[in-house]
Amino acid sequence: MHRFVFATFNAGKVREVAAILDGLPIRVLGPRDVGVDAMPPEDGGTFLDNAVIKAAHAWRHAGLPAMGDDSGLEVAALDGAPGIRSARFAGDGQDDAANIAKLLAALRGVPDRRARFVCWAACVLGPEWPVAAIRDAVPGVEVVAGHPRAPAGGRLLVATGEVAGRIIDTPAGTDGFGYDPVFFLDDLGRTFAQLGRDQKNALSHRGRAFRALRAAIERMLAT
Numbered sequence: 001m002h003r004f005v006f007a008t009f010n011a012g013k014v015r016e017v018a019a020i021l022d023g024l025p026i027r028v029l030g031p032r033d034v035g036v037d038a039m040p041p042e043d044g045g046t047f048l049d050n051a052v053i054k055a056a057h058a059w060r061h062a063g064l065p066a067m068g069d070d071s072g073l074e075v076a077a078l079d080g081a082p083g084i085r086s087a088r089f090a091g092d093g094q095d096d097a098a099n100i101a102k103l104l105a106a107l108r109g110v111p112d113r114r115a116r117f118v119c120w121a122a123c124v125l126g127p128e129w130p131v132a133a134i135r136d137a138v139p140g141v142e143v144v145a146g147h148p149r150a151p152a153g154g155r156l157l158v159a160t161g162e163v164a165g166r167i168i169d170t171p172a173g174t175d176g177f178g179y180d181p182v183f184f185l186d187d188l189g190r191t192f193a194q195l196g197r198d199q200k201n202a203l204s205h206r207g208r209a210f211r212a213l214r215a216a217i218e219r220m221l222a223t
Contacts, residue, residue: 002026002221005034007054007068012177013206017067020201020210024218034062044149047072047084048158051122052149059124060151067213069121071206073179075167076114078106086178096178103179104169113166117183117192119205123157123213124150131155133223140212157216161208165192176200 004021006014006028018028031039040057042050047070054068072086082089082103090098107113125131134157135143141159150156163185171181173193180192185203192200201207 003029003034003064005029005031005036005058005062005064005066007031007036007039007058007066009039010177013069016197016201016204016206017210019197020207021214021217024214024221026217029064031058031062034058034064036061042070042084044070044084047118047120048122048147049149050084051120051158052124052147052156055122055124055156056149056151056154059154065123065125065129067121067123067210069119069206069209071117071119073103073183074116074118075103075107077110077112081106100171100179100182103167104182107167113168114164115167115183116162116164117179117205118162119160119209121159121161121206121209121213123159123217124154125157127153127155129155130220130223131157134216134219138212138216138219140208141216157213159209159212159216161205161210161212163203163205163208 004026006017014030039054044050044053050070051068055066058066072083074080074083090102131143144156144158165183165185167182168184173181173191176193183192
């Protein structure tokens with residue numbers, strides 16, 4: 001059984017990724033499970049930078065394969081905001097409800113409600129992992145060399161995912177977190193917060209990114 005650290009203190013995200021990787025000989029741990037009690041500032045300029053910052057920190061401190069992601073909401077009428085500041089849109093220390101309230105205030109009277117969730121996932125592995133086996137072989141996954149935030153000696157895999165929807169005025173559902181209660185999927189007639197875990201994982205930006213990583217890890221384990 002391989003132990004992987006998912007570099008987030010959000011228990012909901014840890015459960016989501018553990019469910020996506022279920023069936024592989026992998027146990028997904030949170031940072032505190034391996035003695036990591038804090039993360040460095042997410043001061044990157046892009047989602048990818050922040051995902052690498054987190055994964056690299058966990059890899060250095062735990063000595064285990066480590067994953068990190070940076071996800072966010074991009075709203076067309078707000079020129080892509082809140083973007084990389086999605087978790088801190090209402091200010092540092094504010095909660096999901098405050099972020100949603102600020103978003104809805106910014107969109108009051110705005111007819112264009114198009115939005116998308118995006119996720120960049122990073123996975124840092126040791127040199128013993130056969131990353132050459134997946135180079136250009138797994139759709140949606142890239143082996144990245146030379147990223148300035150990647151740790152020396154590590155191997156960096158990157159995957160992305162996105163899902164389109166629109167923002168509604170009245171939050172609905174209790175099963176999600178973040179902006180899930182106001183992110184509406186027209187095809188299903190429900191918000192992300194009204195979906196069950198399995199259905200959300202099948203559709204979500206994070207689910208798409210980590211399913212791509214799963215395929216890469218599975219290929220390497222079979223090599």
